Amino acid sequence: MVTDLDRAGGPRLPDLPARLARELLVPLLSVPWLLLVVEAADGPAAEALTAAAPTGAVLDLDQPQWTDPAKYAAWCAGLPGHPVDPAATHPSPGLAQLAARTPAAAPDPALPPAARAAALARAWWAAVPDAERAALAALAGAEGPISTTLWATLPGADARSVAAAADLLPPPPMADRWRLRPAQLADLVTADSPPVDHAATMWQAAGGIPVRADGGPDLAASDPERLALLLRHASAGDPASPMLDEIDLLLHAEPATVTAAFQYAEDSGLPTGPLAEAWRRAAPDRAATARPADRAAVLHAHLTGRHDAAAAHCAELARQADTRWRAVWQHTPADGPCAATPGLGPTAGHLLLADGDGLHLADPATGRLLDGRPEPLPGPHPRALTATPFGGALLLDASGALRSLAVRGAEGVPDGAPAALDACTAVAAHEDVMVFGRPDGLTTCSEVSTGTSHRPEHPLHEGPVTALDVAPADGGALVASGGEDGRVWTWMPGRPPLPAPVDQRPWPVTAVALANTPAGLLLAAAWSDGLLRLRRWGERHHGADVRLGAAVRTLSVTPDGLVVVALPRSVLALTLVG
Numbered sequence: 001m002v003t004d005l006d007r008a009g010g011p012r013l014p015d016l017p018a019r020l021a022r023e024l025l026v027p028l029l030s031v032p033w034l035l036l037v038v039e040a041a042d043g044p045a046a047e048a049l050t051a052a053a054p055t056g057a058v059l060d061l062d063q064p065q066w067t068d069p070a071k072y073a074a075w076c077a078g079l080p081g082h083p084v085d086p087a088a089t090h091p092s093p094g095l096a097q098l099a100a101r102t103p104a105a106a107p108d109p110a111l112p113p114a115a116r117a118a119a120l121a122r123a124w125w126a127a128v129p130d131a132e133r134a135a136l137a138a139l140a141g142a143e144g145p146i147s148t149t150l151w152a153t154l155p156g157a158d159a160r161s162v163a164a165a166a167d168l169l170p171p172p173p174m175a176d177r178w179r180l181r182p183a184q185l186a187d188l189v190t191a192d193s194p195p196v197d198h199a200a201t202m203w204q205a206a207g208g209i210p211v212r213a214d215g216g217p218d219l220a221a222s223d224p225e226r227l228a229l230l231l232r233h234a235s236a237g238d239p240a241s242p243m244l245d246e247i248d249l250l251l252h253a254e255p256a257t258v259t260a261a262f263q264y265a266e267d268s269g270l271p272t273g274p275l276a277e278a279w280r281r282a283a284p285d286r287a288a289t290a291r292p293a294d295r296a297a298v299l300h301a302h303l304t305g306r307h308d309a310a311a312a313h314c315a316e317l318a319r320q321a322d323t324r325w326r327a328v329w330q331h332t333p334a335d336g337p338c339a340a341t342p343g344l345g346p347t348a349g350h351l352l353l354a355d356g357d358g359l360h361l362a363d364p365a366t367g368r369l370l371d372g373r374p375e376p377l378p379g380p381h382p383r384a385l386t387a388t389p390f391g392g393a394l395l396l397d398a399s400g401a402l403r404s405l406a407v408r409g410a411e412g413v414p415d416g417a418p419a420a421l422d423a424c425t426a427v428a429a430h431e432d433v434m435v436f437g438r439p440d441g442l443t444t445c446s447e448v449s450t451g452t453s454h455r456p457e458h459p460l461h462e463g464p465v466t467a468l469d470v471a472p473a474d475g476g477a478l479v480a481s482g483g484e485d486g487r488v489w490t491w492m493p494g495r496p497p498l499p500a501p502v503d504q505r506p507w508p509v510t511a512v513a514l515a516n517t518p519a520g521l522l523l524a525a526a527w528s529d530g531l532l533r534l535r536r537w538g539e540r541h542h543g544a545d546v547r548l549g550a551a552v553r554t555l556s557v558t559p560d561g562l563v564v565v566a567l568p569r570s571v572l573a574l575t576l577v578g
Helices: 016-028 044-052 069-077 093-099 113-127 130-142 159-167 183-191 198-206 224-237 247-252 255-267 274-282 292-303 308-320
Strands: 325-331 339-342 351-355 358-362 382-387 393-397 402-405 426-430 433-437 443-447 465-473 476-483 487-491 509-517 520-527 531-536 544-547 554-557 563-567 570-576
Touching: 016 044, 069 093, 093 113, 113 183, 130 159, 130 183, 198 224, 224 247, 224 255, 247 274, 247 292, 247 308, 255 274, 274 292, 274 308, 292 308, 292 325, 292 544, 292 570, 308 325, 339 382, 339 563, 351 382, 382 426, 382 554, 393 426, 426 476, 433 465, 433 476, 443 465, 443 476, 465 520, 465 554, 476 509, 476 520, 487 509, 487 520, 520 554, 520 563, 531 570
Parallel strands: 339 554, 426 465, 465 509, 509 554
Antiparallel strands: 325 570, 339 351, 351 358, 382 393, 393 402, 426 433, 433 443, 465 476, 476 487, 509 520, 520 531, 531 544, 554 563, 563 570
16 A cells, blocks of 8 residues: 655655656556555656556545545534534545634535635635744745654744644644645645745754764764754755765664655766665665664665775664674675575585676675686576585576586586476575475475485475575584475474474565574574574574665575675675674
8 A cells, every 4th residue: 555655755856756656566566466555646656557557446535425424524523623514625634624724714615626625725824823924934844744843943933833833734644743734735835935945944953963072963862853854955955965975864864854865866967876875775764774773784784895984884883782783795796686605515615606797706704706707697587596516506597497507617417416306496505415495385305425305294385485595414404494485494304394483474585594603503584575584593582683675585604604695786794793
């Protein structure tokens, strides 16, 4: 469900609603069984959706048949303020709330809702006392929603005028977050007010920021809403504002405002710098990264090797907050989706890393690509990549085809070696073992030296196996499997599986990895909603839950304990701390 699509981006990003419709929502219409419910005013965004889904149901909520007249009238009778004629505002709750704040409001019921809203807005504005007009103009210029406390600091406003002005407005949908609505009201106030002085508003907002002992602004001690207001007006006055280079502002301001400021700079033709690119990759608008220390840890991961000063600052904030993980290195190829896996046999001690240029050998400790031409890949979009005991590699592509890759002349699967079943949905290997997942939830573990195969008596997953890894443990092979059902299982060939999965979430598993490390056995699992969970064996309530801004494509754990994470456009190495 998408609400207020036509409001996306605010006044400085007027094309954003249509872009969201074309680039996000229209492609989603091709996903089977997905139902979209979108609220949007008439305009390019609604037109793009209607053109893409001409058979979709369109409900015009301005039509009276969608609102029960008797219940609407009873609701209107309970509104505080001036009496409301239900017939004059039906079926719009917004019009009724505005009418309750407008003396002698009597819009013509025969007019369409937009015309009634315009008439009500004119009557409301005409009744506003002169003493409150400046405060309402300041609210319009703030491009809210904004709290009354911050509203009172704006040029032309103070605590008394704000309190009086708030009494004239329909109540906000969110507690103490005010903006002018409906749109006709905001347009009218803006048209009758002088242009917003962005510089004055910016300095007014900056005046409320605490000061450090050295006299500089303590952005970390300021509230996110004030920082967002500061950035909003700095960006409006100058799309290339140096405020966007202040890493503390990015860490502590409301994330949606930072995203909008970077987008406004990009739309103004400015080049995308490392901070903007890291912000885009980190996607920190999610609630899970709302804590500044978590935001800092994710930004540090995406800044590593690209902006040393900002990366170091983010790392220090994450360390002070005892964040349980940190990034070690990052590989950002020029093109192509990524995958990575530790080498085996002749390539043991190296990392096999796939990107748009092909298959590389890399140093797992630093991510540095080793000399030599990369091996070409047979197709784009790897779903899984594993080294094989023969020194080569196997790549499972997005179409479900399993391909043998040569690495330094060694084949992934030589003739006569154990081969995958006809239908393969996941693959992994280690030393003398190769493991294959199937669409029916079964996993087959094959010993290379003997050709013996093992599998659980019953499928461990409901639906396809989507991720696999295998590591030596307790004199045998320990297999980890993830499925479309969201479950993560571990089992050993020749032994009964555990009575329950080791982890389970309501999203498909995209990658799993496990390995023996100096701190013990480490298990990593990732789901399609973007969560990456790192756990040392036996530490059920320890480890780290990480969101890196995108769903993880492949996972691996090196013998030194580095977790190598392939995202759509980069490869990151992470480590647990403590």
